[in-house]
Amino acid sequence: MMKCLTNNQIQQLIDGEFPANEMREYKLHLETCTCCAEKFAEQRSLALNIKSLLNESVPMPERIPDFQVPAKTTSRKRINKRVPLWAKVAAVLIPIIFLVKMRNKPQQDFKPTAESIQLYEMSNNVDANTAFQENMITTTVTDENGKVIKCETN
C-alpha cells in the first residue's frame, strides 16, 4: 500500500512533474485515499486561484514569434539575375574611367593671355648686344571685349 502523499508531492502531481508511470500510481492512490484526494483538491483549487489572480494583474507577455530560417534564398538570386552582366561591368568601369580621365585631364592653373605670353617671351629674349635705341616698343592690340589679340615688340 502506497504511503500518503506529501504536500510537495501533491503539488508536483498538480504541476504534472512526475514521469507518466509515477503519475499513474499517484492517481490510483488518490482514488483510494480520501485524505490525499481532499488535499489534492484543496491545493489544486488554490493553485487555480493564484493563476487567475496573476492573469488579472499581469498582462500576458507578448509572444516572440519563432525565428523562421528561410528554406531557400531563391528570391534574392532572382533579383540579381535581373541586372545584366554588361550593366555590372559598366557600373565598375565607368567610375574607373571617369577617375582616370579626371586624373589625366590637363589642369591649367591659369590661362595665359597674349599679353602674358609676350611678357614671358620677352623675359627670355632681351639681348644685351642690341643697341638700346633700337629697343623696344611693345604694341598691344585689344578687341572690344578687352581681350589682347596681338602683342609684339619692335
Place this chain on the structure above:
Amino acid sequence: MKPIKINSMKKILLIAFLAVSATIWSQQLSSLYKTGEIKLVPDAEYAKNNDWNKSVSENNQIVVAPDGSVFMSHSTRHSISKFDKNGNFVKEFGKKGGKSPADFIYRPSVQGILDGKYLYTTAVDGRMHFFDLNGNWVRTIRLKYMPLGTIPIKGGKIAIIGHVSSGNGAKHVISLLNYSDGKEKIISSTFELYSSTNEKIIKIDPYFYKDKSGKEQHIGNWISCSLPFSHPSYYRVRFATNSAGNLIAAYPATGEIAVFDNTGKKLSQFKTDLKADVITKEDREEYYQNAAKDLKKLEDDVSKKTKDKEYWNNFVAQYKQQLEKFRNPANYPANLPYFSEMIVDSENNILLFRFTREQGSNKFDVYTYDSKGTKIATSSFVSDKYDLKINPTVFKFSKGSIYSVLKVKNAAGNPLRLVKFDLKKN
C-alpha cells in the same frame, strides 16, 4: 702619432692638386677680364656633324649638364633636344599635348639641372616638367602664376621669379620651390615697375560710328604702344647661382646685387658702382623721328586703301596727335636699367652687361665682381665668326668654356649653331 695611410695621403694630394689647379684656373679667368677685350674662339670639332636645319631654331634656350651634355628648347616646337658632350645631336624628347602630365601644353623653356640629376623646364602656364638626364619624364609641378625666370640652387630647391596678378597691379615675387614636397617659400614681393600706364603709351581707339538704325558700332581694336624702356620686363630681377649653390639676385632698377642661401636668408648685399645711362634729348628725338617715319609710311598705305577709309584716317589722326609723346622726357624712365643682363661665370664672378649704343658691334661692357662686390675689371667679348647674343638663356659658362646658340655670319641656310667657345686674350 698615428701614421697617415697611403690612401689618405693620395686623397690629400689629390685635393691639394685640385685646389691649386682651381686657383690657377680661377686666376686665369680673372686675369683675362683685366686684359680688356676677350676673344671667343669656337671649338672647331664641337658639334660639327649636326644637321642645323633640323636641330636648331630661333629664340631657343640651352642648359649645360655636369657631364657636358647640352639640352635645348625651341621657339617652334614643344620638345627638347639633347646633344652629347661633343655637341652631337643625341635625341629629341617631349611632345605637345595635355592628356598626359608629361605633355607640354605650352612651349617649354629649359631652365636648369637640379641637383645634377633632373633637367627641368618652365612654361607660360606655370607648369614645370622634370626629366632625368636621359629625357625620361619624372614629375610635373604646377605653379599658380607665370614664372619669368628660375635658377636651381642647392638642396633640391629652385628660385623662381613669379609674375603674380594683383588688384593694384602685377607683382614680382621671388619664391623658393622645394622639389621634394613641391612647397614654396616667398622671400620677397614687390610691385612691378612701369606697368602699363597711360602717359607712357600711345593709345589708339577703334573708329566709332552709328549704323542706319542709330546703334553705335565700331571698326578696329584698341591698340597701345609702350614707349622705349617703359616695359616692365627690363626691370625684373635677374637670377644666377654660384658654385656654393646660393641664389644671386640682381636688380636692374637699382644696380644692387643680393646673395641668398637656400632658405632665403640674405647673406650679402652690395650696390654696384655702375652709372645708369639716361635717355638723352638726342635719343628721344631719334625715337620721335623713327615714329614719324613709321607714320609717314602708314599715311602712304592708308591713301591706297579703299575699305574702311574713315577708320584708317581716324587711326592716322590719333597716332599723329600723340606723336609728341616721344619727345616728352616725362614719358621716359629717369634712367635706363643699370644693366641688361647678369651672368655668373664658372669662377663665381658676376658679369653685368650694360645696354650698348653700338648695334651689332659685339662689344659691350662686362663688370666683374667677386662675392663681396669688389669690381675687378671692365671687359668685353668679341667674336669674328658669330653674332653674339648676350642673354643667360643662351650664353652659359661651364668649366671655363662658354656654350651658346648663335648665328654664324654669312651662313647659307639656317645660320644658327650650337657653339662651344674657349676664352682667349684678344
